[in-house]
Amino acid sequence: MYSFKNDYSDGGHPLLIEALATTSGQMTEGYGEDHYCKQAAALIREQCGKPDGEVHFISGGTLTNLTAISSFLRPHEAVISAASGHIYVHETGSVEATGHKVFPVDSPDGKIYPEQITRVVAEHHFEHMVKPKLVYISQPTEIGSLYSKTELQDLRSLCDALGLYLFADGARLGSALSSKANDLSLPDIASLCDAFYIGGTKNGALFGEALVICNRALQLEFRYMMKQRGAILAKGRLMGLQFKRLFEDGLYLELADHANRMASLMQQGIVDAGYEMLFHSPTNQIFPVLPEELVLRLEKEYQFYRWETLDDSRIVIRLVCSWATDQEAVESFLSSVSRN
Amino acid sequence: MYSFKNDYSDGGHPLLIEALATTSGQMTEGYGEDHYCKQAAALIREQCGKPDGEVHFISGGTLTNLTAISSFLRPHEAVISAASGHIYVHETGSVEATGHKVFPVDSPDGKIYPEQITRVVAEHHFEHMVKPKLVYISQPTEIGSLYSKTELQDLRSLCDALGLYLFADGARLGSALSSKANDLSLPDIASLCDAFYIGGTKNGALFGEALVICNRALQLEFRYMMKQRGAILAKGRLMGLQFKRLFEDGLYLELADHANRMASLMQQGIVDAGYEMLFHSPTNQIFPVLPEELVLRLEKEYQFYRWETLDDSRIVIRLVCSWATDQEAVESFLSSVSRN
């Protein structure tokens, strides 16, 4: 059954597997100290316009988030996250497991706004409360929305004023960067965030995220923290090779662009068929609001998640496209939606 | 320069990459809930003779160790490890980072003996001290030695008597299982240990360890613990595929056997050339004791680690063979050793 459940249902883009295959017999240093990792890191630093940034490759998003956040904070320091933030909801308390409170703020659109941060910081004013120190955002957010350049600049200014770190979870950063609605370049993000990661897993890689630590003070002895959390892969070069391949000729954006276009096609088709969206998504996840009988019918042919049931019994579903999404499948799906 | 530094210098066995390549376009469930993981787990359960065992795939050894141990223990419970144990020495305090003391016992040969455990437990007799609860062993040990069946049975009996868990780190379990000196089968290990892992990374896999939880009480909600530690890979099937391939027709043992034979060849050749071994190794790591001038000469042609400098200035080096080790390279190395 064709799946629109997520963007990690596949097994990695053929070009990346080819890169692994053609180099498999080579002997290199282990633990990410090989030349492929170095080349990939150099490419990323260059494309981020961040010559003094540090790039580390970690096998997945949760492991990246928990390793980075627990390295950056002292024990009494806390994270501010959208209530819909991945670390708050869907990582089994992994940040709290390293000792840090994650403080949620309401986020109907998945985003955090400066006044919310200001209020949280003001409320946490003495040593009987945690000290908010890091703002965790996702770009795009967990529901596919995007921070604009102005919004990110405002967050940065506020973080500077309040002494906070700004950390961006870029599990789907490719989708953000290649969205038509986006006005934030990779150098913008690198100059505005203390650290962020460029997701590989959800954009064609077999696995791997590239964590970019921009703030030099946060770079200190980070590999110790990685090893302690089990985040140094023995054959680290496998990630270096993939990110090198993704970033050497624009493949990373190309794959994300395909995912976005397929999602956009679906979104437009569903709207054209007369249905609403929970909101208009500019990235590779869309959230149609459909009557239950239609959802039931679609579930017989396709895999996807039910997201939420509205008060009027209509159902919000989530459809995710990826680099691997087949345009014919999209068109068939739209036919099913329109069919009566 | 040819490397005998370790058994994870390569990029994965071609057959495993092929398995990944031929399935890359398929869509499956994420997070290790796909049919490849299920097939691989079934194969492993069967070959372990453990139908009620649970098998989980985790990307590396440190992450496996810390996730398993922190799941099995209550906060005041501690681990007994050889002073040379990987978790004690070379995982950056990853177990302690989850809150648990690792108590070291002397281990000239890399192994732990019952009387040591008995003594540690006797000494930790009240609530002002941690409570030893888990015995961590490695098979083979970090210096390549092996527990015999009798030794493992004795540890098991003692653990039963004292209420301890027995956990075996099998990062190089293939090398143990296929060693000529070995008398412990996979079912033996599965029946004697509460949990252990079968290392893939150091035996041809791109990455991945198969954790087998034999003790049913320790299986409860283990995937929560995996997710919390960042140990659930989104495209979990990549490990399922590899372990399926490794275990469906004996490839796992075949690769390890090659590594052992190459190491044995080197060991014999070096002894024949008139040098001592730190001890006779039955597995894929060997520890020749060489004069410094020879070491200096060999370092110009080969990569390997210096292990230790003895009092008489002779140097112990570590040579590691793997599934990928080339017999010609071994023979060239031996020529270099013998050349004067």
Add this chain to the structure above:
Amino acid sequence: MYSFKNDYSDGGHPLLIEALATTSGQMTEGYGEDHYCKQAAALIREQCGKPDGEVHFISGGTLTNLTAISSFLRPHEAVISAASGHIYVHETGSVEATGHKVFPVDSPDGKIYPEQITRVVAEHHFEHMVKPKLVYISQPTEIGSLYSKTELQDLRSLCDALGLYLFADGARLGSALSSKANDLSLPDIASLCDAFYIGGTKNGALFGEALVICNRALQLEFRYMMKQRGAILAKGRLMGLQFKRLFEDGLYLELADHANRMASLMQQGIVDAGYEMLFHSPTNQIFPVLPEELVLRLEKEYQFYRWETLDDSRIVIRLVCSWATDQEAVESFLSSVSRN
């Protein structure tokens, strides 16, 4: 300046200090293993109707909460707390520092209701989310309200149905037990909660809370956990002596009754003077809503906390009475309120 800031401004009730003074020369076992602790524990078990309960004395509330909760839970298990709960707001993330997420639910009246718990548990349905396992309530709540017997019974039934622990923070339990609005006896609480603590610090003790672990499964090796968290006092008998004195002839309730009566007097007087309460408090904390000019005037004569500023600029203040509150001071305060 007379203080209504809190109920721990004093230095301990004279009868308790006398008990310490008259026994100071005696030699006893350390670490709470003396006969005073045993006698106090026996009194508490008896008055709780819980002969198989375990009683432990710990120097303060935060230390009690973090030690108990981290002992009761496995790493992936989480706490449900009112958003106003002390552990969520005012303990600097102490529970998270032991690795556990605290999940907040809205609580305008300081209390948690069954439907909130049901919803949180339903929402946390798989291993990508924490597993709610313990419900943390405070009796009285942080804003002085009380759970009724029916309410606590309903929470217990739900916890049984959902497999949750019920833990009550009784920092001000005396004030609850002696409130005119209360219908929950100490045996009720002991039979309905898995564990709870009887606060000494805020009811006349120099320091010390009596943790009662009712659920036998949670008693196992608890003193190990106490020692690990620094919660075993060397001269533990100091707490045993105080709790013995408080519980041997009803002093505990007598002191709390005085605090409640003084608070009630203040509350009535302020209402009589024409002002509103944020809500009617049945315990020793009251929350008058006053115009700012009155607050400013009162601040020149008395110490108390501003709690909140309402939209119409009126200010909610918190006034706390204790066993030590002087009725004359209360009357003077009321005169000041009424004076024009």
Add this chain to the structure above:
Amino acid sequence: MYSFKNDYSDGGHPLLIEALATTSGQMTEGYGEDHYCKQAAALIREQCGKPDGEVHFISGGTLTNLTAISSFLRPHEAVISAASGHIYVHETGSVEATGHKVFPVDSPDGKIYPEQITRVVAEHHFEHMVKPKLVYISQPTEIGSLYSKTELQDLRSLCDALGLYLFADGARLGSALSSKANDLSLPDIASLCDAFYIGGTKNGALFGEALVICNRALQLEFRYMMKQRGAILAKGRLMGLQFKRLFEDGLYLELADHANRMASLMQQGIVDAGYEMLFHSPTNQIFPVLPEELVLRLEKEYQFYRWETLDDSRIVIRLVCSWATDQEAVESFLSSVSRN
């Protein structure tokens, strides 16, 4: 039965209880922000010659150690301790429970020597191992021996050279300071250590240790860490009052001097009776080596700990004197030893 088991069998010195009694009715700020704590801190800063030191009062030694150490270190940083160090042996893994490895070094005399530290640091040379960062010593050591001024200066120099913190556990610091064998003043200790604590519990206080943080970088936001670990006492003034009383007219040293003199008397008497000491102790704990029949006889009249059984069946016992030790009891004990 008269006890020589420890120096915390009593209930606090009468003068300290009197200080608590005479002030019990006063109302002060809570949480250690009262004027008694300020006065006590000022006295200690002055007597330490450390005007910019920070002084915090914490209810016990384990809580002080774990709060301080976990505040000072980043997650991958570790502690070097004597294998006999209190945090390594007798605090139930409390430091590991905060995530930090404690690395033991052999210490027949309870002390750590520079060459041991140098070796541990040299061995821990890369990110696969913890990074040693804090040296934990006890003054006096757990077996009553003392660091000399030269020894402490050497440790300081080495710590400076290697970038390590030096932390001294002064649970029995009074006994060290007033020992005839001591040449280290309080200002010496304060100038040589990054932090240390002055033990109250084992020198007459009801409870309480005064942590002195000398290194200004380590002072930052320490009260947050205290609150998070449950180490801020609500009625903090109780410790302020006691330390004020202990330090305002030399009472602290006077009490310790009595303990030392009583211990010295016992030691001399036992030697005069023809028995050996495990070693000659200059502080308030002594370790006689006695035949078992004598030990059995003494156990009928006195309480004390058996420390160790020697190979020749002789038994080492530990006798501890305190400010409260009665000279007549000492003399009776010595009579019992000599009696045949």
